[in-house]
Amino acid sequence: MKKIVGFISFFIAIGMLLMMITHNRLAGLIIIALLLFLGYHCICSD
Numbered sequence: 001m002k003k004i005v006g007f008i009s010f011f012i013a014i015g016m017l018l019m020m021i022t023h024n025r026l027a028g029l030i031i032i033a034l035l036l037f038l039g040y041h042c043i044c045s046d
Contacts, residue, residue: 004043011035 015035019028 007042008039011039 012035015031018031022028022031
């Protein structure tokens with residue numbers, strides 16, 4: 001469980017950092033969608 005929480009926290013931090021760098025709302029939404037998909041894939045894959 002600690003690995004999952006750490007993994008999620010890491011990608012949330014990456015997303016927040018990228019939102020600080022890019023002030024574009026569309027780019028932010030694309031980054032959020034990609035991070036959510038990546039996190040879901042890593043958690044649910046065997």
